[in-house]
Amino acid sequence: MLDLYSPGKSFLHKMSPAPKMLVLMVAATLLFLNDSLAVTLAAMVAVLLLYPLAQLSFKQAWQQLRPLLWIFAVFFALQWWLAGLEQASYVVLRLAALILLASLVTLTTRSSDMIDTITTGLGFLKPIGVNPAKVGLAISLALRFIPVLAQVTQDVREAQKTRGLERSVIAVAMPVAIRTLKMADDISDAIESRGYRP
């Protein structure tokens, strides 16, 4: 999911972000309303087939799911125990299909285009005090800093490992939190320096 935009010239790359995001919302809702394993499986296959059509490889599709395998495993085991094998397969397949579809949108849409669309789309919330530009910037910052924070966490874990503290949640979480807060100050200054006015 961290791969973000993957440049290309497919019809999905050329399509405006609004219909893609709309289809994602509708498809996600339909997937949740549907309770048939066969339909969910068909949806999963359909989403997978969209990857080559978007000039993306199945390897890229797999890369979107791989970091979440442990979550799938937990969900599968829990659902199997509580509701049986068919329900467990249904829940995990539905989640995987949704993630693949959402990833397809991010892989074929520049984040700036997506943010512009969200900013325009949220315009109707202005009367109740929501600033769409701020929401757009917050989403952009989240996309930008997920990999940076992952790297910070990795650095801290390695540092604590050398001190034999890799299993201590506090020893990792505290330095990460402190570095993140310091980083937040600098980012705020940087945004201000670059002429941003909400």
Next chain:
Amino acid sequence: MINIHNVSLSYADRTVLRDVSLSLTERRIAVIGANGSGKSSFARMLNGLVLPTEGEVEIDGLNTRTHGKDIRQKVGFVFQNPDNQIVFPVVEEDLAFGMKNLGFSKEKIAQKTDEILTRYDMRDLREHPAHLLSGGQKQLLAISGVLVMEPSYIIMDEPTTLLDLRNKRRVSEAIMALEQTVILISHDLDLLHDFDRVIVFDEGRVVEDNIPSVAVPAYVKRMT
């Protein structure tokens, strides 16, 4: 021209700058000093990110207290860690951020993006995720993000500190080739040979202010 009149700066009970008065007219000015000497706070004051507790800072006659927005277009700021300065996930999107904030047209944004990526030999990286760039490329992107805003002055807060030798050389060359006035905060004394003026800070005061061949040895002596 940058004029600093009797400036002091305090955070709570800590004074970081004490009665600093300077007139900055040269094209290449370096600011050096020990950790905690006040040089980074001084740098942040020059584009209005920090306002002085006492005294005034004026950029081309504009006071940082009253003309913050105009000053931030005039005075670009490059931070030590480019990861904290790059705010969009993709190279060209990040370059566009400052220009959009200044209200540049789409055509002008595209043209300036092309120009700057060509200048730093990064055209192939136009659609590249920013987090996958090398340290040197990230710093060049951070500098580019400032340059496309067409500032007259560029403040750089230790821009080579996190770089290896090759990238440090690349970024140093980029700094020396800039046509704007550069005010460089640095611990890297090798960078300063070709500068016009070096200002040394210690405990919030200016203790040396001279050409590099005089100010740098004085600073080294003070530190040893």
